[in-house]
Amino acid sequence: MSIRVRIERRLEVSPQTQILAILLSLFLSFVVIAVIFSFLGVEPLNAYRRIFLGGFGSIYGLSESITKAIPLLLAGAGLALSFKARVYNIGAEGQILMGAVVGGGIGLFLPNLPRSLLLPLMFLGGFLGGAVWGLIPAFLKTRFRVDEVLTSLMLVYIASDLVRYLVYGPWRGPEQRGFPYSSPFSLSAQLPHLGTTRIHYPTLILAILLAVTVYIMLFYTKFGYEIRVVGENPSAGRYAGMSVERVVLFVLVLSGGLAGLAGVGEVAGIHARLGPPEGISPGYGFTAIIVAWLARLNPLLTMISAFFMGGLLVGGDAIQTALNLPSATIFVFNGVILFFIIAAEYLTNYRIKVEAVR
Amino acid sequence: MSEVPAAVLMKGITKRFAGVVANSAVDLEVKKGEIHALLGENGAGKTTLMNILYGIYRPDEGEIYINGEKAHIHSPKDAIKLGIGMVHQQFRLVQTHTVVENVILGTGNGVTFNEEEVRQKIVELAQRYSLAINPDARIWQLSAGEQQRVEILKALYRGAKILILDEPTSMLTPLEIKELLQTLRRMTEEGNTIIFITHKLDEVTAVSHRVTILRQGKVTAVLETAKTHKTELANLMVGREVLFRLEKQPLERGAAVLRVEGLEALNDKGLVAVQDVTFSVYRGEILGIAGVAGNGQRELLEVIAGLRPANKGKIFIQDREATYASIRERIGMGLSYVPGERMTALVPNMSIAENMILKSYRKSPICKGLFIDRQVMLDLAKRLIQEYEVVTPGPDKPVKLLSGGNIQRALMARELSQEVDVLVVAYPTSGLDVGAIETIWKILLSQRSLGKATLLVSDDLEEILTLSDRVAVMHNGEIMGIVEAKEENIEKIGLMMAGALKIDREQWV
Structure with missing residues (x-):
């Protein structure tokens, strides 16, 4: 009698x-x-309880989770689209920074x-700043x-x-x-907040609207159809007269x-x-990759996964101080989750059967 | 004397996939030392049955006996232990490795192996079964026939006594087929048993001792090959009379719809693959291009479809020059291309409905403004599924779940539902069973009577002669001549295919 593990394609x-x-x-x-x-000498259940309470257990925690979900949602919905076309943009972090530079620059110089x-x-x-940063890899790829x-x-x-360079130098x-910061923005360059929270609601509304728009575009418009066809089978796309280059350019x-x-x-x-x-982005662009995969590349579901990952970031911050953990803990979190999500991608396409045989 | 037990006995095998019954209470008995053909249409359940025998699938019901003993086959490893080997339709070889490396891959438990010893054994096996092969060649250097020999050697090296071959001739040239059949006979002389999956009647009668016929997952007959004939086999396979002779109305030559002048094009390696090709296809005719595969046919069609640039020459569709037109413009001009590699024109993971709009998604009624009307799309798909008799549980099911014949029907359905003037079709029935071939042929002839111009590339001469009005023969990238599609021209066509005859252009029809 032995145990046998078999893998079948679904x-x-x-x-x-x-x-x-x-x-x-x-x-x-x-x-x-x-x-x-x-290994770090922390009782895991206690840590999880604190993470959960930190991220979702109070009004303050929830508001912070939403605050952090905003950039994750904006970047994550875009990445879901890109990954759906099998274009692997993993530079959202840089695109976030370029958006901050150009948008922030406008705020600084036209106060x-x-x-x-x-x-x-x-x-x-x-x-435009982020788009140009996506255009460069698109150009090089096509x-x-x-x-x-x-x-x-x-x-x-x-x-x-x-x-x-900018914040240490000219700006x-x-x-x-001597500290590496620009001058503060004028009031008209600052976004309003929801009550006493840090939720800059115009961006939140924009993010939700855009996630919905991306979803509709992907599944209900002819251009979304092209993106999905090119992502699934580029040769069929070319055969039907679609421009693969245009899709790559567009999604990036x-x-x-x-x-x-964001x-x-x-x-x-x-x-x-x-x-x-x-300070501008503590890895939102990379966490957004997880947001996209966790939502199984469905832009609508990124609303849930962004909020979840936002909460995890807030809870992670909370335990770092409360339990005296190294600040890299949260990156370990991210890495492990991404690893298992990609593994799950395989598992959904195959079936693993464990059976006893004589 | 007790009777020798059957090499393979499968009893009451049933296998279901997502609601589809692939095998229904199938019995199969293969005697020791025989060549047993497993005949059936695409989707009849032949490959499923053999995948069960080889341990790739588990049956939902039924029992298997090997040499009279009940067998529990849970994986190919178990099958190999029982002396069963399988050569799949798509070869499973590592392209960059040598023959020797491929043969030993997955054998043994150690980290190292004695390559000299292995090579010696492979050379011996190859000689014994006259499988000519260079053991040090890398797979990518080998032809399809040679790669198949490697697969057979792999099975023999693992000690296979029962060899399953899944559609072994589909990738081979006629000469290679002949050699393969000889090898199979040789193997049975040595006491091996062969199970031969096919849908080609010629091969069944040429090589097998007995034949089991499957239709829609069930066994319809088990016959001794010597006591049957092709017509009976075809009837048992498709369950109705096959009309191999199709009525074709005589042609009145219309206007030239597709014209090609002095076309030259390169292949993927940058060598000239098409040279100085000139012909016209007229309204309401089928121009067949005969030739041994690999003589520039694929490149020629890709240039016409716009997937490959022309080096020299001109292409006209309806008297408008299309040489430099984009693929999209050509589609707009009424050109439809059904490639030989069907999956390059379909998206296997997307639904049948979404595949049906691949050419028409830009236009009304599918596209309204920026949006795709899903209801119109589904209605179209349902209509086409019905009209072209595509067997599927529904239009929302992915194309990858369809069988070969249904994939081709779905593809033809889409292409012919467009406003098409010129139909360019490559190898439309390759890999299809008799029933599907007949449907596809009828579809092509009905397009002809609707006045469409069809350019048909095939390596099946019977297909070319049945369907075409004229036959152009391609050899080494050139058109050797164009003759009428008549039985009395077969000899000329054969000579041109071999490159032994070139007809002056003035005498082309």
């Missing part, structure tokens, strides 16, 4: 299987992270425009067949150093006494632009000035 994947796969991958991530907590003009202008500029994974990632570091505010520019909007939201809604890149 012909069809039901929605139930997909949901089960997500829940299972999250559960397994938590199991692995629990082991890590134990006296009326708010109703300045804020839209900043968002527009931020979109023209020279350079892998977008490499170029979009490398551009993160260029954007990051550009921000650093440093004279009143900052749009996902870059949406990430750029950058504007951060500087105009949270910091009210430009600062070092780690």
Whole structure:
């Protein structure tokens, strides 16, 4: 008598299987992270309780989770679109920063425009900043067949150093006494908040509207149809007279632009000035990759996954101080979750059977 | 003396997939040392049955006996232990590895192996069964026939006594087919048993001792090949009379709809694959292009479809020059292309309905403004599924779930539902069973009577002669001549295919 494990390909994947796969991958991530907590001398259940309470257990926690979900949603919805076309834009982090630079720059240098003009202008500029940062890998991919994974990632570091150069150099505010920050934005360059929270609601509304728009575009318009066809089978797309290049260009520019909007939201809604890149975006662009996959590349579901990951970030911050954990803990979290989600992607396409044989 | 137990005995095998019954209480008995043909249409359940025998699938019901003993086959490993080997339709070889490396892949438990010993054994096996192969060649350097020999060697090396071959001739040239059939006979002389999956009647009568016929997942007959004939086999396979002779109305030559002048094009390796090709296809006619596959037919069609640039020459559709037109413009001009590799024109993971609009999604009524009207799309798909008799549980099911014949029906349905003037079709029935071939042929002839111009590329001469009005023969990238599609021209066509005859252009019809 022995136990045998067999792998069979599934012909069809039901929605139930997909949901089960997500829940299972999250559960397994938590199991692995629990082991890590134990090594760090922290009681895992206690840590999870604190994370949950930190992110979702109070009005303040919830409001912070929503605040962090805003950039994750903007960037994540765009990435879902890009990944759906099998274009692997992993440089949303850099696109967020470029959005912050262009949008923030407009806010810095046109401080006296009326708010109703300045804020839209900043968002527009931020979109363009992020879009250009997506356009570069798109151009290199369509023209020279350079892998977008490499170029979009490398551009993160260029954007990051550009921000650093600006805030340490030409854009440093004279009143900052040597600290790497720009001057504060004028009031008309700052986003309003919901009550006493940090939720900059115009960006939140924009993010929700855009996630819905991206969803509708992807599944109900002819251009979304082209994106899905090209993503599933580029040769069929070419055969039908679709321009694969145009799809690549479009999804990289749009996902870059949406990430750029997130950058504007951060500087105009949270910091009210430009600062070092780690301050503007503590890895939102990378966490957004998880947001997209966790939503199984469905832009509507990114609303849920962004909120969930936002809560995890807030809860992670809470335990870092409360339990005296290293600040990298949350990145370990991210990595483990992404690992299991990608593994679940495999599991939903195959069936694993464990059986006893004689 | 007790009777020798059957090499393979499968009893009451039933297998269901997502609501579809692939095998229903199938019995199969294969005697030791025989070549047993498993005959059936595409989707009849032949491959499923053999995948069960080889341990890739588990049956939902039924029992398997190997050499009289009940067998529990849970994986190919179990099957191999029982002396069963399988050569799949799509070869499973590592392209960049050598023959030797591929043969030993997955055998043994150690980390190292004695390559010299293995090579010796492979050479011995190859000689014994006259499977000519260079053991040090890399797979990508080998032809389809040679790759198949590697697959057979792989099975023999693992000690297979019962060899399953899934549609072994579909990728081979006529000469290679002949060699394969000889090898199979040789193998049975050595006491091996062969199960041969096919839908080609010629091969059944040429090589098998007995034949089991499957239709829609059930066994319709088990016959001794010597005591049957092709007509009976065809009837048992499709369950109705097959009309191999189709009525074709005589042609009155209309206007030239597709014209090609002095066309030259390169293949993927940058070598000239099409040179100085000139012909016209007229309204209401089918121009067949005969030739051995790989003589520039594919490149020619891709240039016409706009997937490959022309080096020299001109293309006209309805008297408008299309040489530099984009694919989309050509579709707009009324050109439809059904490629030989069907999956390059379909999206396997998307639904049948979404595949049905691949050409028409830009236009009304499918497209309203920016949006795709899903209701119109579903209605269209339902209509086409019915009209072209595509067997599927529903229009929302992914195309990858369809069988080969249904995939081709769905593809033809989409292409012919467009406003088409010129139909360019490559290998429309390759890999299809008799029933599907007949439907596809009828569809093509009905397009002809509707006045459409069809360019048909095929390596099946019977298909070309049945359907075409004229036959152009392609050899080495050139048109060797164009003759009328008549039985008395067969010899000329054969000579041109072999490159032994070139007809002066003045004498082309």
